[in-house]
Amino acid sequence: MEDFLYFFTFQDPSITWVVLGITLLGIGSAYVGTFSFLDKKALLGDAISHAVLPGICLGFVLAGEKDPRYIVTGAFLSGALATFLSSWLKQNTKLSEDSIIASILSVFFGIGIVALTAIQKSGNPEVAGLNSFIFGNAIGIAEADLFLYGGLSLAILLVLSLFLKEFRLMVFDPGFGKAIGFPMKGIRFVFNVLLILAVVIGIQAIGVVLMAALLITPGAAARFWTDRLQPLLLLAAFFSILSGILGTYISFVLPQMPTGPWVVVFLSLIALLSFIFSPKSGVIRRFLARRSYLNKTHRDHLMKALFKAKEANREVLSLEEIHALYPFHKKEIAHSLQVLTKQGLVLQDSQGVRLSPQGTSDAMRIVRLHRLWEVYLNESMNIAPDHVHESAEQMEHLLTPELEALLEQRLNYPTLDPHQETIPRESHDA
């Protein structure tokens, strides 16, 4: 608890710096990553983050020490080369995008390892810090470096916010953007530059391998909560900051723990929770929606069966007869009957099950929709009468009163369906 208070009151300036740094990095990469996630190019960031390793080594060799300016420039250049190569390969060879990305990623990383090993064997004492690029070291970022990285991060945010409209076009409809005169190639170029920059500064904190998480996961998680771009970006940034701070806290309390992996674990946790519990499209929500739809279709079928019996002048169906109509559905039938009785749509007595007046009207509507749809398919779509039943079985649960009115009007209130059965209407029967 003491640790908790000490950490979150930011008494220690070095904690403030680290948290500030990881917040800036997190927002920058979450923004850029969300765009590349929406662009369905999420793994390009992964390729770039592996591909900067040779550039880092080159920058180190040229500077002779761990000078962040050289290293950032080198990393940027080799990331840019990898991006260029991947789009060149995609346009000029028959390889699929995922094998191109995997090839670029591993080849650049391999070259990076060769360079790193060669540097290590050269015996330069400064070399120890280079390893931190592979696994990241958020705590180890010096205050002086923080200004460079924070500044770059702010620049990324600024460009992305200023040209939000352009990047939105690039992600959602580049063809339209081109047609109304936006330089889409230039916009994509600027975006790639931002992506590479975000990767270059991000790997300081989180390392080459896990950088992909910082780009992909916040956007993917936020996507489950909103459909609009601006809230999506803000939410992604929030998730990223939250896990950044939590990860830093863990490695503050347990000093032997690395920051980067914990940030990733928290990010993934947020993402998994979003996937499961999101009220819009989460797994639980979709499971419940599917179950309630299945229950509704089953109730509809039961009422239809009762109505058809009524058409054949049988008011009451016994439970055995219903079970015989839908074999292997005993549990569902019991459940549906229970709900329907509660809603007052069917009445049960010792003889069996019958429709209530309200139930008759509802059941009639379902049968009417079914037969109307069959007429529509047969007359307007020219589908043979023996092919229309399957589609009508589905549509009878879905058609809205508005569509029903439209169908009636279009088909001019037909009386018979393609199977020569009466289309039941209220005025008729009542």
Next chain:
Amino acid sequence: MTLDTNALLIILTGALIAISCGFLGVFLLLRKMSMTGDAISHAVLPGIVIGFFVSGSQRSLEVIIGAGLLGILSTLMIDALRKKAKVQLDASIGITFTLLFAIGIILINLFAYKVDLDQECVLYGEIAYLPIDLWITPSGLNLGPRITWLAGLNFFLVTGFIYLLFKELSLTSFDEHFSSAIGIPAKGINLALMSMVSYTTVSSFESVGAILVVALLVVPPSTAYLWTKSLIPLLRLTAALGILIAILGYYLAYWIDSSIAGMMVAVAGAFFFGSALIKGNWPLGLRGTSKPSPAFDS
């Protein structure tokens, strides 16, 4: 031992690993699953660490079982994210492997006092120490380098796997629906392939490192694919490339005194980019004869 025996052993081991990986990689490539292979090779890390922790040794069966289980788990997780949670494929892959890899690193740090396993060795092992690491039977008989035996066993299993399931593998790669229709369990075959990829990753990680396994899984098959599209020539060319890569990689690394595994990948990359230059639509003016494929469709 003279340098020549060592060189021969290292090249032999490298070639065996490159060919095993390449053969599996051809099928991954045809299934457009190269990035899944990449994800698996990262995701086995927690399995390796747990197996190591349980058995106390890098060479135990537990390590292989742990990694195999994690490999299958990551395939299932990617599939579940994609189908159950409707996350797009590339993001599912990214989320899965980063999470599992992060857990792996955390476990290494958690068990650091007990386990002599550092992150670097898992990521980019060192094949150069192979001649020192000998397999000596309890009776004192020297059977040669342990890793070469492992690579040989792996090669034997991979070629056996592909030879026995060749028809099933190629059918499911080219036409999953047709193969399901004639009664081949496409999902089972897929899981079997993924288990082989995980096993190969584990058995190679000591010598070439988990990440460089990816390069051998992806780059030689992609290079071969630029030259031919038929399956058998694809496999042959991949194998030939594997041997070439091992030889050139060893001598170049020896020459500039650097990582042999890394150099093997660099050589593979040189072949890859060279082939792309020769076989790509060149000159640029002729572009447009081949349609760019949509991103990660499936």
